[in-house]
Amino acid sequence: MRHDFLDRHSRLxxxxxxxxxxxxLVVALAIVSATVVMPISFVxxxxxxxxxxxxxxxxxxxxxxxxxxxxxxxxxxxxxxxxLALFQPGGWYVFATIVVKSTLCLFTMILLSNTTxxxxxxxxxxxxxxxxxxxxxxxxxxxxxxxxxxxxxxxQRARASRTFTKRRFALWKVLGTVxxxxxxxxxxxxxxxxxxxxxxGWK
Amino acid sequence: MHIPDGFLDAKTxxxxxxxxxxxxxxxxxxxxxQLPRSKVPLLGLAAAFVFAAQMLxxxxxxxxxxxLVGGVLTAVLLGPSAAVIVLASVLIVQCFVFADGxxxxxxxxxxxxxxxxGVGGYAIYRAIxxxxxxxxxxxxxxxxxxxxxxxxxxxxxxxxxxxxxxVSWSVAFxxxxxxxxLIGVGEGLITALVLAAVARARPELLEPSSGRNVRLSxxxxxxxxLLISFGLALFVxxxxxxxxDGLDKVAQSLGFEHRAAGQPxxxxxIPEYQLPGISSAAMATSLAGMIGIVxxxxxxxxxxxxxxxxxxx
Numbered sequence: 001m002r003h004d005f006l007d008r009h010s011r012l013x014x015x016x017x018x019x020x021x022x023x024x025l026v027v028a029l030a031i032v033s034a035t036v037v038m039p040i041s042f043v044x045x046x047x048x049x050x051x052x053x054x055x056x057x058x059x060x061x062x063x064x065x066x067x068x069x070x071x072x073x074x075x076x077x078x079x080x081x082x083x084l085a086l087f088q089p090g091g092w093y094v095f096a097t098i099v100v101k102s103t104l105c106l107f108t109m110i111l112l113s114n115t116t117x118x119x120x121x122x123x124x125x126x127x128x129x130x131x132x133x134x135x136x137x138x139x140x141x142x143x144x145x146x147x148x149x150x151x152x153x154x155x156q157r158a159r160a161s162r163t164f165t166k167r168r169f170a171l172w173k174v175l176g177t178v179x180x181x182x183x184x185x186x187x188x189x190x191x192x193x194x195x196x197x198x199x200x201g202w203k
Numbered sequence: 204m205h206i207p208d209g210f211l212d213a214k215t216x217x218x219x220x221x222x223x224x225x226x227x228x229x230x231x232x233x234x235x236x237q238l239p240r241s242k243v244p245l246l247g248l249a250a251a252f253v254f255a256a257q258m259l260x261x262x263x264x265x266x267x268x269x270x271l272v273g274g275v276l277t278a279v280l281l282g283p284s285a286a287v288i289v290l291a292s293v294l295i296v297q298c299f300v301f302a303d304g305x306x307x308x309x310x311x312x313x314x315x316x317x318x319x320x321g322v323g324g325y326a327i328y329r330a331i332x333x334x335x336x337x338x339x340x341x342x343x344x345x346x347x348x349x350x351x352x353x354x355x356x357x358x359x360x361x362x363x364x365x366x367x368x369x370v371s372w373s374v375a376f377x378x379x380x381x382x383x384x385l386i387g388v389g390e391g392l393i394t395a396l397v398l399a400a401v402a403r404a405r406p407e408l409l410e411p412s413s414g415r416n417v418r419l420s421x422x423x424x425x426x427x428x429l430l431i432s433f434g435l436a437l438f439v440x441x442x443x444x445x446x447x448d449g450l451d452k453v454a455q456s457l458g459f460e461h462r463a464a465g466q467p468x469x470x471x472x473i474p475e476y477q478l479p480g481i482s483s484a485a486m487a488t489s490l491a492g493m494i495g496i497v498x499x500x501x502x503x504x505x506x507x508x509x510x511x512x513x514x515x516x
Binding site for chain 1: 207227244254256288299301371373375393401403405408
């Protein structure tokens with residue numbers, strides 16, 4: 001599975017990874033909520049939080065380049081909305097607030113997702129009695145996500161090696177066919193999965 | 204349109220989480236009742252499909268590219284309740300596995316993209332589909348619904364940002380609405396192309412009478428409608444009206460407004476909702492919206508003609 005790299009570090013071994021998922025989820029949610037509510041004038045809080053998060057990042061043994069890459073990839077999405085705040089009176093202040101807060105929250109979530117396998121997070125949700133249908137959907141989605149991403153990329157590559165059109169609409173039409181075909185394959189796969197689940201005594 | 208953490212204040216985050224939780228709960232209940240057990244894996248696979256399809260980029264002019272969001276597409280293929288679950292799952296995984304979209308904004312994102320995008324879009328789709336026959340009607344309806352739901356979700360997002368005090372409505376509304384009027388055209392176009400491709404490969408997946416939501420019962424329609432209108436009333440209505448509302452109008456015509464104007468209980472930061480020099484930008488955006496809907500209708504009609512050969516009507 002090629003696209004596995006997006007989630008690979010959640011299965012490393014470090015003191016942070018060995019903590020139980022409940023603790024990590026609760027702590028991460030608490031940090032994010034506190035950061036969102038905290039007024040920006042509490043500069044010490046933000047500085048301490050930054051240092052603590054950096055410490056966790058070092059202990060968790062996740063490569064710094066990977067963390068920086070994720071942060072740089074996701075930060076522009078936040079900046080894109082934050083820039084809007086500049087077009088109003090007092091915009092710089094709001095802009096700075098948003099950038100500090102969203103960066104810290106983003107870093108917290110990146111650390112959580114890369115130190116906790118998704119299956120363990122789902123286990124926490126199951127213990128909290130979330131609806132079974134939602135958990136089944138999430139579990140199946142996570143299981144087949146990387147597979148379908150690989151499949152989409154293979155289809156995309158096959159298309160790119162066979163169609164040489166400059167016309168944009170024709171290109172769009174072929175891409176529409178690729179996505180449509182991906183959906184058809186997903187439904188067929190779902191039928192096979194259901195048969196396999198029944199064969200193994202699913203409820 | 205994923206709102207990150209730090210953009211919504213506590214009251215907006217809690218309200219949107221409540222609305223999204225209610226909508227998701229209702230959708231789960233509906234699906235558990237209506238969907239046959241053999242279709243349960245399809246929900247997970249459809250969510251993975253939406254995620255994978257969002258990776259395929261469509262080249263747009265000038266080296267930029269856009270991608271599918273998939274609210275209306277999922278609602279047309281699987282029904283509105285299933286679409287809410289699928290889109291919520293996509294957003295949850297994007298938030299917890301890829302840190303894309305904030306946790307505190309998860310409710311807002313599910314409300315905007317899942318409930319407004321999926322259920323609201325599906326309502327528009329159902330309203331228009333009957334006007335034309337067969338697959339052409341489905342494609343026209345899907346294009347218009349995809350455009351409308353993209354723009355509506357963006358406006359709702361602008362309202363949430365304004366309510367949180369992050370970006371003022373006069374800045375957020377024109378920016379979000381205008382950009383998403385263009386993005387919505389792309390979304391509609393891709394939705395139509397994918398639907399036509401699915402119809403060519405497996406026409407039975409698109410049959411309106413294949414057991415999904417043939418008969419809409421009134422209860423869920425009512426509750427979903429209430430949820431959406433409640434959300435719009437909270438996030439959009441406080442900012443949207445630049446003219447006096449119904450009560451003011453009546454007061455003016457009956458001539459007792461001087462009494463009401465005596466002692467305001469709460470000093471409104473924006474008197475009569477009028478911001479200086481702002482109504483022009485908002486008006487221009489509304490005008491652009493009206494032109495946009497006409498253009499999208501024409502586009503939808505042309506697309507349906509191009510994509511569906513005559514004999515399959």
